[in-house]
Amino acid sequence: MSSSTTTSNVLLIDLHVKYIQSLDKKRDTLEYWITEHLRLAGVYWGLTALDLMNHVDALDRDDVIAYVKSCQWPNGGFSGHVNHDPHLLYTLYAVQILLIEDAIDAVDVDKIVEYVSDLQDKETGAFKGDEWGEIDTRFSYSALSCLSLLKRLDAIDVPKAVEFIMKCKNFDGGFGSTPGAESHAGQIFCCVGALAIVNSLHLVDGDLLGWWLCERQLKNGGLNGRPQKLEDVCYSWWVLSALSILGKLHWINKEKLFEFVLSAQDTESGGIADRPGDMADVFHTVFGVAGLSLLGYPGLKLVDPVYCLPKHVIQRRGLAERYKV
Numbered sequence: 077m078s079s080s081t082t083t084s085n086v087l088l089i090d091l092h093v094k095y096i097q098s099l100d101k102k103r104d105t106l107e108y109w110i111t112e113h114l115r116l117a118g119v120y121w122g123l124t125a126l127d128l129m130n131h132v133d134a135l136d137r138d139d140v141i142a143y144v145k146s147c148q149w150p151n152g153g154f155s156g157h158v159n160h161d162p163h164l165l166y167t168l169y170a171v172q173i174l175l176i177e178d179a180i181d182a183v184d185v186d187k188i189v190e191y192v193s194d195l196q197d198k199e200t201g202a203f204k205g206d207e208w209g210e211i212d213t214r215f216s217y218s219a220l221s222c223l224s225l226l227k228r229l230d231a232i233d234v235p236k237a238v239e240f241i242m243k244c245k246n247f248d249g250g251f252g253s254t255p256g257a258e259s260h261a262g263q264i265f266c267c268v269g270a271l272a273i274v275n276s277l278h279l280v281d282g283d284l285l286g287w288w289l290c291e292r293q294l295k296n297g298g299l300n301g302r303p304q305k306l307e308d309v310c311y312s313w314w315v316l317s318a319l320s321i322l323g324k325l326h327w328i329n330k331e332k333l334f335e336f337v338l339s340a341q342d343t344e345s346g347g348i349a350d351r352p353g354d355m356a357d358v359f360h361t362v363f364g365v366a367g368l369s370l371l372g373y374p375g376l377k378l379v380d381p382v383y384c385l386p387k388h389v390i391q392r393r394g395l396a397e398r399y400k401v
């Protein structure tokens with residue numbers, strides 16, 4: 077179960093491609109079944125990593141599209157796997173996957189727009205994740221990203237959505253999950269990304285937030301998500317993408333971060349772990365690869381910091397450069 081002890085100072089692309097391909101062939105393992113509710117997310121993480129590594133064809137396109145379609149509900153939303161409940165997060169993953177495959181017309185887009193816009197609270201502008209009503213800035217990002225990718229931001233109250241996000245801004249320049257909740261790198265990515273999508277970055281306190289973000293880099297080169305926490309490869313994405321949107325990517329030490337992410341690779345079975353020595357998973361694999369892409373690691377396609385999709389996908393949608401600091 078443990079990862080290999082040898083390390084590599086280059087990205088082991090062939091090994092990571094094989095690792096992602098192998099994930100669907102583990103149906104006889106317990107791990108496969110306990111993560112069933114995450115399956116659609118896993119496809120998005122795996123496919124994005126593959127595309128950035130120039131191997132999008134490593135997963136069969138027809139199979140991917142058919143699987144995504146099988147997760148759509150009559151109300152337009154998507155679930156994490158067939159026969160699970162629909163949720164906003166999985167609805168965004170479905171749209172992202174279909175855009176990578178250039179196959180958005182395979183599903184009922186109007187129904188998706190209806191599903192997402194129905195989740196906005198008309199009074200506060202916040203978004204619920206599903207019919208049960210939990211509110212979180214992650215859902216604000218998911219809704220704005222999803223509708224922007226579908227070019228249907230007109231379906232919601234954008235000024236209200238922005239108003240809610242700004243209520244979640246803290247004195248340190250960061251953002252939390254709800255008003256009053258502490259700043260957290262994942263939530264900062266969501267809020268800064270959401271504001272970028274609707275051309276409202278002027279509302280961000282760029283220098284103050286930039287400092288908070290670059291202070292996330294620890295001596296070993298890795299980044300943490302909050303003060304006093306351990307470094308973690310997935311934060312190389314949440315922190316870097318926010319810094320990139322704010323035009324401050326050069327505020328962190330790129331070489332040290334390269335070293336940290338590459339040292340978290342499994343040099344025997346492929347995949348990237350949260351930190352060196354831990355077990356690899358597809359979540360940390362995509363965010364490790366995306367972080368390296370954002371820093372210009374050679375041989376990778378460029379990633380878009382706002383949509384967390386390969387840049388060429390965003391350009392194909394005609395959405396490039398719609399956000400500027």
Ligand SMILES: [Zn+2]
Pocket residue numbers: 308309310311350360
């Ligand atoms: Zn992590």
